[in-house]
Amino acid sequence: xxxxxxxxxxxxxxxxxxxxxxxxxxxxxxxxxxxxxxxxxxxxxxxxxxxxxxxxxxxxxxxxxxxxxxxxxxxxxxxxxxxxxxxxxxxxxxxxxxxxxxxxxxxxxx
Amino acid sequence: xxxxxxxxxxxxxxxxxxxxxxxxxxxxxxxxxxxxxxxxxxxxxxxxxxxxxxxxxxxxxxxxxxxxxxxxxxxxxxxxxxxxxxxxxxxxxxxxxxxxxxxxxxxxxxxxxxxx
Numbered sequence: 001x002x003x004x005x006x007x008x009x010x011x012x013x014x015x016x017x018x019x020x021x022x023x024x025x026x027x028x029x030x031x032x033x034x035x036x037x038x039x040x041x042x043x044x045x046x047x048x049x050x051x052x053x054x055x056x057x058x059x060x061x062x063x064x065x066x067x068x069x070x071x072x073x074x075x076x077x078x079x080x081x082x083x084x085x086x087x088x089x090x091x092x093x094x095x096x097x098x099x100x101x102x103x104x105x106x107x108x109x110x
Numbered sequence: 111x112x113x114x115x116x117x118x119x120x121x122x123x124x125x126x127x128x129x130x131x132x133x134x135x136x137x138x139x140x141x142x143x144x145x146x147x148x149x150x151x152x153x154x155x156x157x158x159x160x161x162x163x164x165x166x167x168x169x170x171x172x173x174x175x176x177x178x179x180x181x182x183x184x185x186x187x188x189x190x191x192x193x194x195x196x197x198x199x200x201x202x203x204x205x206x207x208x209x210x211x212x213x214x215x216x217x218x219x220x221x222x223x224x225x226x
Contacts, residue, residue, distance in 0.1 A: 036217075043219035044153070044202065089152065096141060096206060098215055100152045 002027045002099045004090050009104035013080055021075040021104055023064075023090035031092040033057075033066050033073040038087040038103075047075075047088070080108045112137055112205050114218035122224045123193055130189045131221045133203030138183035141206040144176070147220070148199045156201075159186040193225045 007022040025031065035047040035057070048057030053068035064075045073090060085108045090101040113136040123129050133142065142159040157165040157178055165178035180186040190197050203218040 044217040046214055046216070049214065093215070097155065098143075098153075098204075100154075102152045 002031070002092060002094055002097075004092055004099055004101035006090050006101035006104050010107060011104060012107045012109065015082055015108055015110055016079045017108075019075070019077040019080045019084075019106070021088055021090075021106070023073045023075065023101060025071050025073065025090075025092050027071075027092050027094055027099075029094055031094045033064070034091040034093065034098070035062070035064055035073070035075050036089040036091060036100075038089070040086065044089070080106070082108045082110055084108050111214075112139060112207065112216045114203055114205060114216060116201075116203055116218040116221050118221060119219065120222040120224075122226065124226055125194055127193055128189055128191045129193065129223060130187050131201055131203075131223075133186045133188070133218055135184045135205050137207070139205040139207045140183075142180060142186045143204040143206070143215075144178060144186070144188045145202040145204060145217075146199045147202060153202065156188070159188075190223065193223075195225045198223060198225045 003026045005024050032051045034049045036044050037047045038044050048059040050057040050066035053066050056065045062077045064073050087103045087105050089103045091098050115134045117132045144156040145153045147153045155168050156171045157167040159165050159178050159180040161180045175191055177189045200220040200222050202220045204215050206215045
């Protein structure tokens with residue numbers, strides 16, 4: 001079946017550091033790929049998405065590129081802020097069904 | 111985007127009781143889903159709520175434990191029946207509108223359930 005694997009966390013960074021959160025997937029067919037974010041005390045929000053190979057999703061300074069050859073969708077940001085502290089979930093969708101990774105907690109210290 | 115509200119936002123319940131969670135969307139949507147997020151875990155799909163017919167449950171979830179209703183295109187309920195401490199989770203409603211040009215799925219704020 002479909003699955004999403006995220007790197008183990010938590011991750012703690014200093015403000016303005018570079019961020020990479022790894023995500024790889026296994027799926028039948030050609031899934032759409034997503035990153036969702038859950039800020040403390042809030043609901044799940046879509047951060048960015050990509051629907052086909054080589055697409056790059058971007059939002060709020062975050063980027064992720066759909067790499068079919070490596071089945072990956074790593075999340076990156078050049079300079080993190082304290083306000084980026086949250087839980088990040090990688091997900092894929094096939095046939096209208098979303099499959100999530102385990103999520104990773106990011107803490108950014110001033 | 112769709113605006114989704116859930117009631118209650120949180121509750122503390124006794125073992126053996128049942129709780130019904132409501133999900134209201136501000137626009138008509140094609141698909142509605144219920145997820146569970148156990149402490150420190152990812153989101154797991156419980157079922158797809160179908161308007162006017164029985165919900166479609168994922169492996170490991172059954173109607174007797176998680177009855178679901180969807181009387182119209184903007185509203186659904188999930189009941190957690192005969193609760194035990196293992197049911198302590200965040201329950202999230204999610205919607206998808208196939209009529210839109212995007213396949214983005216939106217999530218409600220969640221209902222945090224604690225079972226004592």
